[in-house]
Amino acid sequence: GQNIDQPTEMTATEGAIVQINCTYQTSGFNGLFWYQQHAGEAPTFLSYNVLDGLEEKGRFSSFLSRSKGYSYLLLKELQMKDSASYLCACQDSNYQLIWGAGTKLIIKP
Amino acid sequence: GAVVSQHPSWVICKSGTSVKIECRSLDFQATTMFWYRQFPKQSLMLMATSNEGSKATYEQGVEKDKFLINHASLTLSTLTVTSAHPEDSSFYICSARQGDYGYTFGSGTRLTVV
Numbered sequence: 001g002q003n004i005d006q007p008t009e010m011t012a013t014e015g016a017i018v019q020i021n022c023t024y025q026t027s028g029f030n031g032l033f034w035y036q037q038h039a040g041e042a043p044t045f046l047s048y049n050v051l052d053g054l055e056e057k058g059r060f061s062s063f064l065s066r067s068k069g070y071s072y073l074l075l076k077e078l079q080m081k082d083s084a085s086y087l088c089a090c091q092d093s094n095y096q097l098i099w100g101a102g103t104k105l106i107i108k109p
Numbered sequence: 110g111a112v113v114s115q116h117p118s119w120v121i122c123k124s125g126t127s128v129k130i131e132c133r134s135l136d137f138q139a140t141t142m143f144w145y146r147q148f149p150k151q152s153l154m155l156m157a158t159s160n161e162g163s164k165a166t167y168e169q170g171v172e173k174d175k176f177l178i179n180h181a182s183l184t185l186s187t188l189t190v191t192s193a194h195p196e197d198s199s200f201y202i203c204s205a206r207q208g209d210y211g212y213t214f215g216s217g218t219r220l221t222v223v
Contacts, residue, residue, distance in 0.1 A: 033212070042115075042202050042217040043153070087152060097143070097212070101152040 002026045004100035006088050011106045012078055020073045020086050020103045028093020034062050034073045035087040037102065043087055046073065075105075083107045111137050113205050115215025122193055122222055130188045130218045132203035138183035139205035143212075144176075147200040159186050193222040 003025045012018040024032065031050035035043035049055055049064035049071060061074040073086055088100040112135040122128050132142060140161050145153040157173075159165040159180035167173045177189040186205075190197055203215040 040200070040217075040219070042214040044214070045212070095206075096158075097155070099153050099155075 002090075002092065002098050004088055004090060004098055006086075006100040006103045008101065009104045009106065011108060012075075014078055014080060014107055014109050016078050017074065017076050018078060018105065020075075020088075020105065022071045022073070022088035022100055024069050024071070024088070024090045024098070024100075026090045026092045026098055029066060030091040030093065030095055032062075032064055032071050033087075033089045033091070033097070034060075034071075035089065037085045037087055039084075046086075078107050080107050080109070111135075111205075111207055111211065111213040113139070113203060113213045113215040115203055115218060117218055118216060119219040120221070122220070124194055124222055125192055127189055127191045128193055128220060130190075130201055130203075130220075132186050132188075132205070132215045134184045134205050134213075137205075137207055139186070139207075140183060141206045142180055142186035143204040143206070144178060144186075144188050145202045145204065147202060153202065156188075190220065193220070195222045198222045 006022045033048050034046040036046050037043040047062035054063045059076045064071045085102040085104050087102045089097045114133045116131050142159045144156045146156050147153050155168050156171045157165045157167045159178045161180050161183050165178040180186040198221050202217045204212050
C-alpha cells in the first residue's frame with residue numbers, strides 16, 4: 001500500500017533550527033512536496049523535490065533521497081510565525097498526491 | 110503566480126439544505142481540480158478529482174450523490190453538498206493542477222451544519 005509517515009508534533013525554540021522528517025512508500029514516484037498549513041487556512045506551497053539532494057529556499061530547505069524513500073524539511077532561524085502544520089505529500093505514478101498526516105510544529109520563545 | 114479563488118470562505122446552513130462551493134482559477138486553465146475535506150487536527154482527505162467536461166472520479170467511501178461536483182469550464186469547478194447534515198461540517202479545500210507538478214490551493218471553505 002501507499003504510506004507517508006511524519007512525526008505528529010515537534011517543539012522548537014525561536015531562533016533555532018528544526019528538521020521535520022518524512023518517509024514514504026508509494027506506487028511509483030513523481031516528486032515530493034512540502035506544504036505549510038496554519039490553523040483554519042489552506043496549505044501553502046513550500047518546496048518540491050524530484051531529484052536527490054538539497055533544495056534551499058531562504059530559511060527553508062528540503063532534502064530528498066529516493067533510494068531511502070526519505071525527505072526532510074529544514075527550517076532555520078525559527079520565528080513564531082513558523083508555528084503551523086507541515087504536510088509532506090508524494091506524487092505517485094498517476095500524479096496523484098498522497099498526503100502525510102502532517103507535523104504540528106510548536107515554536108516557543 | 111497562479112491563484113485559485115474559493116467561495117464562500119465560511120458558511121453556516123441548516124440541516125437538510127444544500128450548499129454550493131465554488132473554485133475559480135483566475136489566471137490559468139485548470140483542467141483538473143481536486144476536492145479535499147479536512148477534519149480538525151487531521152490531514153487532507155481527497156474526496157474527488159474532476160476533469161473539465163467529464164464526470165468526477167470519487168474516492169472510495171465518498172457518496173457521489175451527496176457531493177455533486179461540476180467542472181463545466183476550464184476555470185470553474187463547483188462542489189455541492191446536498192442535504193447537509195452536522196457530520197458534513199468540515200473544512201473543504203479545492204486544488205488545481207498546473208501541468209504535472211504544480212498545485213495551487215483555494216483558501217478553503219469552513220462549513221458548519223446546524
